[in-house]
């Protein structure tokens with residue numbers, strides 16, 4: 001075991017740092033999806049042009065073909081530099097693209113991956129439905145096959161960035177009468193085709209960042225099925241393994257900056273003399289350090305075996321709850337200022353409110369605990 | 384950068400666990416087989432990181448976490464640290480000085496010296512010939528009192544304290560693991576309402592939280608050990624964080640383990656209380672203070 005980086009990795013880190021120092025935009029990312037979309041696309045394009053997009057993606061599809069360690073170094077420097085959240089590019093970069101890399105055909109990869117990296121194609125994730133959230137296998141949005149097309153009817157909900165997206169990773173019931181995990185397909189859906197209606201939904205933090213999506217005889221070429229018709233559950237699980245396994249590394253490393261900011265703030269306001277605050281900051285600083293260590297362990301595992309280990313759910317659960325504690329502390333330090341919050345504000349209070357999603361989206365904290373209990377500890381399955 | 388144990392390190396880990404299972408089962412923690420201490424010495428767990436062995440703290444931490452999992456005698460901590468920093472090759476007790484100038488000596492039976500923290504520095508002293516040892520909270524160890532401390536040989540190197548802190552964190556992680564495994568094992572076999580109790584989420588999620596605490600603390604232990612080996616400038620912080628998280632994991636898992644066991648968990652005869660009591664003892668050995676964590 002060692003925590004040292006090779007001379008090559010250290011050089012790489014310096015390159016990241018120098019470039020970010022010179023290029024991180026001075027203006028803040030606008031808080032709402034619609035207002036931010038041009039910003040998100042432009043920033044992603046700049047990252048791509050400078051060689052910082054898809055650091056560990058295969059080079060034949062526009063990536064750099066480097067290691068996941070270098071990807072993590074980039075993310076560490078990215079957080080340290082206070083660079084903006086990748087926003088609408090989140091799905092494509094963190095799990096849409098990686099799912100395609102593993103499961104898609106040559107043609108699908110060649111078309112989509114470079115567009116994702118360049119910020120030309122915004123992706124969204126159509127998994128959850130009104131009747132199927134935690135219980136993903138309960139999805140009912142279905143497609144019948146007509147010639148070389150799928151004809152889709154139904155609806156999805158909580159689809160982040162649907163109203164600004166170009167493409168969607170859409171999971172459908174493609175086999176009439178099938179149940180649960182069987183008869184599903186993972187499909188690339190063009191968000192601009194006729195029959196799609198999008199109703200944006202406002203969050204408790206004020207942003208309109210997700211949406212309900214209705215499909216009324218939407219036609220999708222059969223060629224857009226990824227991983228084979230009827231194999232949707234398997235492909236969706238690989239999407240989730242990226243979403244939960246490596247998709248949150250950026251959030252994990254961002255927490256190292258958040259805790260330092262909080263400690264500084266508490267010092268500046270003299271609040272660190274309050275033992276309860278000091279105690280809680282000391283605790284979270286230890287936990288943030290441990291989270292980095294866990295992230296390193298996780299990527300060491302990925303380097304060895306090619307995929308995140310079953311401990312990914314442990315990291316996911318821990319990150320989400322730690323993130324919420326950090327945000328809770330931020331508003332505690334703010335005091336009565338909290339009362340002045342109004343929709344449209346983009347500050348620690350909106351972060352705090354938006355942060356409730358961490359233990360709901362991508363598999364709730366309860367579902368993560370089930371997974372840890374059943375897959376890691378071998379307890380009997382309750383479902 | 385690689386935070387997973389190498390093949391060699393895994394071999395050390397496995398060999399330690401195998402040996403412990405055969406010679407030092409957790410259930411016997413309160414009365415060990417005769418001759419255990421000399422076997423531990425022969426196995427080389429004292430002085431693993433002595434200058435001539437060439438082993439790093441990372442390997443040692445892995446091995447001590449395994450020893451801790453079986454609630455190995457706590458004097459292994461003071462003896463290993465003593466061997467590295469005070470040149471003693473024998474059993475050393477743990478000294479816990481009190482503010483009034485007296486001290487508690489933990490696990491002093493057969494020890495010629497004691498090792499402890501004195502004003503933040505590692506120090507050692509020779510023990511008087513006869514000590515009146517009494518039972519302690521941790522049924523595997525005795526406690527004796529010294530009314531006044533003799534003169535102390537101090538080790539003028541901050542790494543000595545970090546070494547003791549790191550190894551006791553490793554012991555605590557072992558105890559946290561043991562409690563997690565004991566609870567999970569029981570949840571799989573104990574049936575109520577016609578099902579294993581581990582089927583119920585209320586129990587399953589307690590076990591999941593135990594797994595999270597153990598994994599979090601273990602990750603930080605690995606990082607801290609590597610930081611110490613690499614001479615990183617923030618090694619003291621990382622060791623302090625490891626110690627804090629390890630103690631918490633051991634205590635919280637120790638408590639949860641009793642809950643998962645129900646009535647049997649309340650008995651002296653069953654093992655769950657052994658893990659909890661060990662955890663409470665460890666929290667007093669080289670604790671991390673807040674200034675180190677907020678520095």
Ligand SMILES: Cc1cc2nc3c(=O)[nH]c(=O)nc-3n(C[C@H](O)[C@H](O)[C@H](O)COP(=O)(O)OP(=O)(O)OC[C@H]3O[C@@H](n4cnc5c(N)ncnc54)[C@H](O)[C@@H]3O)c2cc1C
Nearest residue numbers: 125126127128133134158159160357360361362363364366
């Ligand atoms: C901000 C945000 C963004 C999102 N973005 C997307 C997206 O882009 N694409 C997408 O497909 N989905 C998205 N989601 C949806 C998300 O995946 C679901 O909200 C999540 O899976 C939970 O499903 P649900 O909302 O239907 O809640 P439910 O499943 O109804 O859960 C309600 C409560 O019951 C608990 N619960 C449910 N089942 C169990 C059980 N078996 N045992 C114990 N407790 C249980 C849950 O933990 C939760 O506390 C997003 C959600 C949020 C909040």
